[in-house]
Each structure stands twice: as C-alpha cells, then as structure tokens.
Amino acid sequence: MKSEKQKIALLSLAEVIIPSLQTRPMVKEKLWENFCYFLGDMDTNSQKKIQLLLFALKILSVLRYGRSYPKMNFSQRERFFLWLLHFPIALIVAGATGLKSLIYVSYYSLDESWENIDYQGPLVQRELQKELQRETK
C-alpha cells in the first residue's frame, strides 16, 4: 500500500471512523504509517481484501454519488460508509468491518491517541521502541 490515492482514500475514511482526526493532520500521517506497518505484516489474502475494499470504496462512491470518496463532504462520507456496512453483499460488509477494525488498531496503538483516553502506555521504555519506529520509516 504505497499509492498516494490509497492514502487519501484511507485517511478520508479514517476521519469518519475517528472524527477528531479532522483537525489533526499530523496524527493522520502517523496513522497512515501505522496502518501500512500493520498491513505489511499480514498475509497476502488479508492485504488483497483490504485493497479490494479501498477499490470498492472508490467505485461505489462514484456510482452512487458521482464523485470519488475523498471528494465527498464529511456527512456524505459518513452516510456512504454506513451504507457499505449494511450492504447486501456480505463480503463488502465484512471488508468494511475489517477495514474499520484495522483503522482503530492503527490509531489507538499510536502514542498520540493515548492522551485522549488517559492511557499511560507501556511500563518499559526501551531504545528498541525508537529503533523500531525508525525501521518502519
């Protein structure tokens, strides 16, 4: 998952799932990094399903609203994703649910999200953490 278009689509969806992201562009960047880090370690089947869903997001939004997902306003994006979550094809619903879960895991495993939920994070502070972050980049 490297394309700029995928990134834009994913982040415009992430805003709907976690609305406070709308005003935090730096955190969105980190979420994207984290998302790629998680996805990169998953099996090819899961990777394919997620990419397919992002593709479906694009196609279906054009078919339904005549414009691509990132170009819709917030409430349209929200309505559209809820529509996907109730879609008559189970695979689409499952894919949308999976994508939503991965966005949550990618966001709430970021240090930047912890302040909002008063989570104090790991008890061990290791050099390893910094280096693993460097490795991801």
Place this chain on the structure above:
Amino acid sequence: MKLKDCYDVVVIGSGAGGGTAAEIFSRYVEKGLSVLVLEGGPFWKKENFNQKERDMSRIYFNRGAIFSKRLNIAVAAGRVVGGSTAVYTGVSFRPPEEVWQKWKKDYGLDFFNADFVQDTLDEIEEMIHVAEPPPSWDNDNNRLFREGCEKLDIPVKRLRLNLKGCQQQGLCNLGCTSGGKQGTLEVQIPLALSRGIELVHNAWVDHITPEEVVFSVKPAWPFTEANVLPEGNYKVKAKNIVLAAGSLHTPPLLLRSQKYLRTSPKNIGRYLTLHPAFNVNAIYPQVIKNDRGFPKTYYSDAFSDSEGYYLETSFYFPGVTAKNIPHMGKSHEEMMKKYRQMMSILLLSHDPARFYNRVKIDRRGNTVLDYRVDEEVQNSLIQGLRRAAAVFLAAGCEEMVFPACQKEKITPADAKNLDKLISKRYLNLIKTPLSSAHPQGGARMGADPKKSVVSPEGKLHNHDNIFIADASLFPTSVKVNPYETVMLLSHYVAKQVVKRAWGG
C-alpha cells in the same frame, strides 16, 4: 550451528505442546537422544518486548487475527518461540472430568484415568508454578465482576494462574517483560536448551515425509535473536517426527505432506472447535484503572452446563478494545475517552465438534479456516451476552455498547429489557465478528482410524514414527481454557515417543 545428518526426534513448534514435549525429550539427551526443535517464529526474548501493541502484535500470526473464510471469527495464535504461551494469560484449568471421561468412552482414549490426570498435572503445575493469585492482585475489573455476580447470586470462582514473580503490569497478551508468566518460552524451552536440545527459530516447516522434515529459514526480525542457520531451504532426517504446530497449522502441515503419507486425508483438519468469544465493555462513573493489575482473577462456570458458556474477567489494551466496541464515529470516540472507566467481560462459548468446521489449505498450501457458528452456539452467545450485561449493571455501570443489541447503548434504565434488547435477531457476526484464542482439534485422537487422525498413542494412523502433540489432538472442545490439557496430552505423547526411540 551445524545440523546433524539425522536426529532421533524432530519437534515442529515450541508452544504449549512442542515446548512440553521438548522438555521431556531433553531428559534423555545426556543418555544420547538427539533432539531438534524447529520453530517457525522468531526467538523473541522478554528483554526485547516493548509492550506496544504496534510492535508486539507481530508476535502473532497475521497480527493477531487469522480470519475465517466467512469472516465471522478472528483467531489469535502466537508465532514465536513459546508459541501461544508467549502471549497467553496463564489461566490454568485442568480438563474437566466429564470431558476426559467422554474422550475415554467415545474415542477410546483409554490412558485417561484420575491418577494419570492428577499425577501428570501435579508435575506440570509444579514446574510452571500454577497457583491461585493473592486477593491483593485483584484490580477493579475483577472486584466489580465479583460484586456484580454476587448481587445476582451468580457463583464466582477464583482462577488459577501460572506465574512466578508477576509484576501485574496488565499487558500479558503483548508478551511478559518480567518473565513472570511461566509459559514454555520461560520454563520448558530454556530448560530443554540447557540440557542440550537444539533449536532453530524462524524455521518454517513446509512438509514432512516419514523420514524427513523439509523447512526453510526466514530472515530474523530486528530485536529478536539472530538466526542460528543461514536463510535458505533445508532437509533434515528424523527417526521420529513430532508435530506441535497448533490446531491451525498442524493439519495444514499434514495436508501439505499428504502425498508422502499413508493416512487418509478425510478427517485431517476436521472437528475444529474455537471456543468462540465476545469481549464486551461497559463504562462506570468512576475511574477504575483496569489497564494495570492482573487482568483475570475470577470466572463463573455457573452457566456452563445449562447455557453453554463461561464468563471470565478480562481487559485489553486500547487498539483491541477499540476494535471490540461495535459502532464507530463520535459515540465510539466518546466511549474510548472513558477507557479508564471501562470494565470488560469475556464470554467464552462451548462449541460442539462438527465435521464441517475445519482448517484446510489453499492452492499455495496456506491455512484456510472454514468455520460456521451454529444455532446452538448463537443461542448460547445471546444468553451469555444478556448475563454479562446484567452483571455490568448490577456492578453499577453507566452504559455499555453490545453486539447483537437493538440499541446503540444500554443504560441502567434498560435493566428489565435485556432479553428484548439483546437478541439473536440483531446478531450479525459479519459486523461484529467473534474472536478466539483457543483453537482445538483438527487432528482428532481416537481409536477408530475411520473417525480420527491420530491413534491413542499419539501416532498418525498408518505411521509408526510420526506423532502429534498439540491442541489439534482434542476430540472435542475441552470447554475450559485449554493449555493445561495441551501440556497433559503432549507429556503423554512425548513419553510414547521416548518408548519408541528407546526400543520400547
């Protein structure tokens, strides 16, 4: 490290099953038994665990979620030296007598008797330090669970745990940095290594033949131990092969090896049970700091026979918690803001062993999980969800968000309507998938080769030197958290291997 031309025993996997077997074999190394353990995951030592969900979820297959084909359940399993015991919580149950009596009667596992179970588990429990935790370890999550149950006259019991020097950091499922959790990563594997067994990590076994194990060594990750063999493909000869790759990977390994084996593939991967679970959360008015302290000290088996489930305390880190809360958007974010006011209950449903529930392989030989949640399990889940909601309310919760619920939020005003609000009508496992950490079965042990994969001595049917020693042996779900039963069976099978290696 230089591989020997041939080993007396090659063990595949180093989790509850493989680690236990390796420890038994290591007792004979001094007498000349050569033992090699091949573990597909990295050797990730506690000194290098960093307690971050982001990094530590790599310790699992597929970041902690092996999805079923139907996407109705996601299974967690460890991919590391220590297997799932590197990430388990250490809840220690002996197999219930009614279960092993059934295994004995219906599947011909005649070695089961009260003395065997007690003596073997006494030995294992002593080695891995199983005991009841002191009351001082109970955090609010556990206290509230007990309080809620007591108000409803639901009997609660104290869990037993396998710990030594636990610091109650509350992050067991991200790997224990203190080594307090006494899984095979901390106990059996180091002991076996100290006695001279050989271990190759990052060694993914592709297939076996009756004489050989074929594997490849994958690159080592940063901050895990360096590889002991260069990356590449290997074959090693083995007089005895012990498969302990777990329920999700032992059957696929057998299927990938099928053309070299004389065992019928009919039952391989079948009768898989998953102990499907919902983890549900509720918000309390006060800060209860459940992310620290031991996550699990109480459970209730009061509805095990009548409604088919256990309730256990639990608590997870933020990413997994967020994923477990249904819905999305602003209300979800508001709920997560109250993470420190949150309490969790784990609902574990007993699933019957069905022929159609299985692990198989795709064209590339990868694991495919095909699992249906049948009516009986769905009914039990609904009853369990209602019961968990009642416990939360009795303990004073303000609100909760539940799967299979008509309303977005349940509040104390809904106390009398739980049966209506939580109903099978609203259960949609695609939108709120189940989770599992207890896969069992898939290489059923049994006396009748037509109905099983492995003999009561632990040998693959029609083979004398291929053994299985992991959770895939279970003929049915053991109903309780399974690791002690895995160790019990593995201990028994390892002794059969020793008998064979030593010529009876």
